[in-house]
Amino acid sequence: MAEREKESLYERAGINDLAHFYRTRFVSDELLDARYFDALNRFDIRWARTVWVYDNVRRNSSVLDLGCGGGVLALLKRKGVTLFGVDISDACAAVSHLNGYDATYVARLTALPFADASFDYVVSLDVMGHVEFAEKDAVLAEIRRVLKRDGVTLHGIESMNRAWQKDYNEMSEEELRRFVQVDGHVGMEDEPSIAARFRKFFGHVQTASRFGVCLPSDVMTKLADEYDMKVCEPDFLDYLRKLSFKERRAFNMAMGYVFDKISEQGIPLPQSGYVFVKASNQPLGQFYNEHLDRTDLFPSSSHARSQHQSICLDRSTHAAFDAGWHEAASFPPIARWMSERGRVKFKSTKISRLSFDLTTHMPELTARPLGLEVYLNGERVLWLSIIQTGWQELWFEVFSEISGETDYELEIRADRTWQPSLHDDASPDDRELSVAVCNIEIIP
Structure with a gap:
């Protein structure tokens, strides 16, 4: 020794x-x-x-x-x-x-x-x-x-x-x-x-x-x-x-x-x-879970905003992203890759408009555009085809019959995914990806 x-x-x-x-x-x-x-x-x-x-x-x-x-x-x-x-x-x-x-x-x-x-x-x-x-x-x-x-x-x-x-x-x-x-x-x-x-x-x-x-x-x-x-x-x-x-x-x-x-x-x-x-140097408490309280790990049960303030859902603890989303990463900006379908759940008293930015790295978009559909509480609010890479902003007005609800679910659906490792031998990334999304903002 x-x-x-x-x-x-x-x-x-x-x-x-x-x-x-x-x-x-x-x-x-x-x-x-x-x-x-x-x-x-x-x-x-x-x-x-x-x-x-x-x-x-x-x-x-x-x-x-x-x-x-x-x-x-x-x-x-x-x-x-x-x-x-x-x-x-x-x-x-x-x-x-x-x-x-x-x-x-x-x-x-x-x-x-x-x-x-x-x-x-x-x-x-x-x-x-x-x-x-x-x-x-x-x-x-x-x-x-x-x-x-x-x-x-x-x-x-x-x-x-x-x-x-x-x-x-x-x-x-x-x-x-x-x-x-x-x-x-x-x-x-x-x-x-x-x-x-x-x-x-x-x-x-x-x-x-x-x-x-x-x-x-x-x-x-x-x-x-x-x-x-x-x-x-x-x-x-x-x-x-x-x-x-x-x-x-x-x-x-x-x-x-x-x-x-x-x-x-x-x-x-x-x-x-x-x-x-x-x-x-003082007596110890239990070895595991001495101060167990995981409530703050979960999305806040409070509403995502007041009547007069907008909020970015992906930079707050008010929204829950389901398993259709991969972990957030800095591109930059900070965004989440989505697989074929991703949902975001949140609460709000009122929404008049919702916007977000997205991009994709999917190859061969000119020959085969990527189809996307956007839903809010089960109602289709956007549908589009992406024909090139690069960030773009999307937004839509929220219908009055939807905006009066308290619980919301934003859903994005892509018509296909791709795996970077299949298109680049140097990439170890074998995730199934469609679009990356950030700046999901709800506006009064």
């Missing part, structure tokens, strides 16, 4: 610019702004770590996210949390701020730019496994310093599972280089070592192995292909590699639903490559 804490595994792996390394791996155009979160994603296994944190922080509390990356904890804004982030990459810090963090900073975790006792919670997800052994205690000391006296620290930590992988001192130089170069894991420990390290700084520590059974499909294939870990049978891996986008989504939802129920019942899971940690 002493020798391991003296050497830099980053240097041995040939990584000399950490900010650049993490910027190229963890900065993405994924939109994590809380306004665009789909409540159904609380059951998606890819969101399980974030939801665990969400269910364990108090409403209107203050939270510091260590290694904020692209802003995966932006969802906490739904609870009125004041959210700060720190990252060694200026690009990561900037993206987190764009995704809704109140403030983000570029700093090392061993020297946090905050006063003592600043936060109710200090959180990290997928960070401590990237901290070198020689710096781990200094990071934990900083966490303890900036936490309030009754504060709690929550972590999702990549851990060393020796049933799946070699420890660092068992790897050859080439094995070590390949292992670290994938994601930068230079500080992975087993669960007992993680718990013991936290107990040096906190009087109350709870840990639980997670994801030993339930994993996202892409993580299972990545562990096998890039880490050479045998997490499941070879024929099952082949099956996972052939799943379509819809099938991967269904797999991840099923995995996440089971994970949620296992956690809800407090059922222990076998040792895995991931550990949840909850620690404080």
Whole structure:
């Protein structure tokens, strides 16, 4: 252990610019702004770590996210949390701020730019496994310093599972280089070592192995292909590699639903490559769902606007987008791709006009225009053919017999879809897409 804490595994792996390394791996155009979160994603296994944190922080509390990356904890804004982030990459810090963090900073975790006792919670997800052994205690000391006296620290930590992988001192130089170069894991420990390290700084520590059974499909294939870990049978891996986008989504939802129920019942899971940690210098509450309140994940039951104000439905929490829509993304502007049919439900006291912008990237529109129909509460209000790419605005007046209703459903239907991966060999995108829509505005 002493020798391991003296050497830099980053240097041995040939990584000399950490900010650049993490910027190229963890900065993405994924939109994590809380306004665009789909409540159904609380059951998606890819969101399980974030939801665990969400269910364990108090409403209107203050939270510091260590290694904020692209802003995966932006969802906490739904609870009125004041959210700060720190990252060694200026690009990561900037993206987190764009995704809704109140403030983000570029700093090392061993020297946090905050006063003592600043936060109710200090959180990290997928960070401590990237901290070198020689710096781990200094990071934990900083966490303890900036936490309030009754504060709690929550972590999702990549851990060393020796049933799946070699420890660092068992790897050859080439094995070590390949292992670290994938994601930068230079500080992975087993669960007992993680718990013991936290107990040096906190009087109350709870840990639980997670994801030993339930994993996202892409993580299972990545562990096998890039880490050479045998997490499941070879024929099952082949099956996972052939799943379509819809099938991967269904797999991840099923995995996440089971994970949620296992956690809800407090059922222990076998040792895995991931550990949840909850620690404080005050007695801890329950490990799961200590502050469970998911009401803010759902569309507001209030009306989408007053009598005199217009509102953009896709940038508010008043509207519910069904499964016909893909997750919002920044083109720019921020928009949602639709499959063949998409519905948006909302409430309003009165509408005189509804408008929205749309585009498509579908090929060969000149030879075969894309047909669209638009419905409001079952009444067809628009029908058109798109013959070229590029953004265009559509709008329609709302008939008086429709505008007096309280509950509304906007539906758009396309006569076909396309898959980018079938038209571009370099594209991994196998979603079925028709049009992208944004700026859905209801006007008094």
